[in-house]
Amino acid sequence: MPRPRKDAREEILSDTRQRLLDAAAVEFAREGYAGANINRISQTAGFAKGTIYNHFPSKRELMLALIDQVAAAHVDFILHRVQQEPDFVRRLSCFFSAGFAFVEQQPVQAAVVINTVYGPDAAFKARVFSAYEALFVLIFQDIIGAGIALGDFRPVDPDLATVMLMSIYLGSCALMETDGGIGIDPAQVAAFVLDGLRRREPSPVSEKGNP
Amino acid sequence: MPRPRKDAREEILSDTRQRLLDAAAVEFAREGYAGANINRISQTAGFAKGTIYNHFPSKRELMLALIDQVAAAHVDFILHRVQQEPDFVRRLSCFFSAGFAFVEQQPVQAAVVINTVYGPDAAFKARVFSAYEALFVLIFQDIIGAGIALGDFRPVDPDLATVMLMSIYLGSCALMETDGGIGIDPAQVAAFVLDGLRRREPSPVSEKGNP
Amino acid sequence: MPRPRKDAREEILSDTRQRLLDAAAVEFAREGYAGANINRISQTAGFAKGTIYNHFPSKRELMLALIDQVAAAHVDFILHRVQQEPDFVRRLSCFFSAGFAFVEQQPVQAAVVINTVYGPDAAFKARVFSAYEALFVLIFQDIIGAGIALGDFRPVDPDLATVMLMSIYLGSCALMETDGGIGIDPAQVAAFVLDGLRRREPSPVSEKGNP
């Protein structure tokens, strides 16, 4: 029989570590990295200050570990759902609905990575982008690229379109937080992205042929 | 002839103040508000530490003054150009081209306000939004609203569309900075926003039967 | 047997705190509150600067804690001795002898509270007076009041007399410090207070015709 002791210990460690990461997310989201306070993090987690240093070598490494964890979860969450969709139009829609759902379910964690993307620390930003790589590929290839290849999307610059989609997604999320969760409808966002602002039918009749 | 003594003095004051604001923009852009260092700001401006406090009561007030100045300049810059355009489609295009031009001309100043919008400090954020009010109104009324009223835009939710446009604009700017100025083509962005991703199918036949 | 761990830790805490208070007394006595230097206090106590802030939230709170501690000790010291005296004349005498003894034993601590009483900070002053309340009551009731009630003291205004006694006490102490401890004889002071300056019997004969 294998002894579960080591596992149990790791589980406990893991639990402490996770509580610290959760508390760090709260603090980093509220204060930003530079304004965050190690002491408050440990207290929020229910530990003493020193405990953080038993699990992370520095405040900076704590932040990086948090970024890695949250960004990975973020990407997994979206990827898992998007890839279940059969075609790229639904995938596009799913990208926004899944993305918003993640923010609603983990608002604090999401705030950390989103703020980091727009924050001043280049190394943190790079870390987020690195973790988001798969997400960019998803948009670039499985949505934009596929749509163009199939002729259903106009031959837009896929790089630009990727930037647009990410900007819309992250920007909308930032506003959701700011206004305390207005709740933006992902379907509308997808429609906006798919069809743009301009009215479709150029037929001048329908235009003002109102009675 | 009146002696220009007082004026000269005020000019000097004004000059010092402006140099401090410029240096502050550099520092806040690079380090974020919390990470910014008052001493570095004064040195960048070519003054001693204490000089900042002859012109601004605190680091925080310095930041607020900078936000006010930059946001006002930002809004003026865009408004001035957009309002010279005859119709809302060109206005939409101009919004992006002017917006990107401002970021290119004043990258550091722009970075401060953009980062602030996505940063953790609610009071700063509110200050930016307050200064941006006129810009929101411009988009909401003079572009989206006008386009819908004339029947050229689909009856999208104007609030959502405003969020989309601002997100696209700010998000693109953030990426421009990150990558050191890729140079996003405002015309393409405008086209994206106007027409969306989906191909206009004039006829179901055309879809793949194109020569 | 219970382990003395927590107690030991508290003892250490307490010890550090007390060393800081002692060092603060030295610094505040020498420089006054406004002129006192937190860094010097911590160094005098044998700690680094930051340690003070592990025990007191601010320089001001450190001062208040010191006032509270010293004033309480001062009052206790005098009260304890005075109340052991059988009658109010001896109590009066004891008030001065005990009072001077306290100053001799704890000259630095005494200097802090005495200087505070005459210093510019109203809040500090109020704190001292608040702690001295019991001392005022002692003088007012157990010495002056009792003496008057028994008919042995002239019916002076007890409030005024209390002010006189405290002024004489504190003023004498201040002078003792200034001159580096001349050593004022409490018996003489008590005699002065009891009998005043004026010769008793107007008959110039009796005075020296005694022996």
Added chain:
Amino acid sequence: MPRPRKDAREEILSDTRQRLLDAAAVEFAREGYAGANINRISQTAGFAKGTIYNHFPSKRELMLALIDQVAAAHVDFILHRVQQEPDFVRRLSCFFSAGFAFVEQQPVQAAVVINTVYGPDAAFKARVFSAYEALFVLIFQDIIGAGIALGDFRPVDPDLATVMLMSIYLGSCALMETDGGIGIDPAQVAAFVLDGLRRREPSPVSEKGNP
């Protein structure tokens, strides 16, 4: 004819100087020397910061000049009145009444010197004592000494008695300020000092039947 120009200039200088000294008194009284702010002093006086340095070489010298002026005025005020009294008993009474009158007429100036006497700065203290020399001599010689010499005062230690009188005077003044001017009756204080607390025994029997 002598030209009054130089005098006029000196008068103006003198006026500025005096306004600065008055403002300094207000500031030093309220904040103490270490807490006093040169800028506030100049503003209270209606001048710019630099003006102080046209009249006094430093904050410290400003304080010393203020001490000298106020202490001299204080001593003059009391001496002038006391010396008009025919006998030492009335002089004693006059010492208190004149002393209290000075404090009532110039509460701020008086506060500065009184606080200085009890403050931590030895040099300032010495300066006050030096200026008070004549006052000590007055008490020591013309009141205590004279009274003893004439046999009307008990042969108390004149040094101690001087300390008592000064302590009573300064201590009462300090309390007058603290409580916002209770108004202590100088006659009562003089009576206290002259006759003490103890009732003059009309008969040796009255005491209480002590053995």
Added chain:
DNA sequence: CATGAATGAGGATTCATTCAT
């Protein structure tokens, strides 16, 4: 002489990090 912008040493306070228990 009056001014007030500029100076920079100094000081209170914060906080990431260490380490003995």
Added chain:
DNA sequence: TATGAATGAATCCTCATTCAT
């Protein structure tokens, strides 16, 4: 592993003083 007292570099801010105008 968890603790939290101690550390001291770093930071914001104050303010006496200087000096060109």
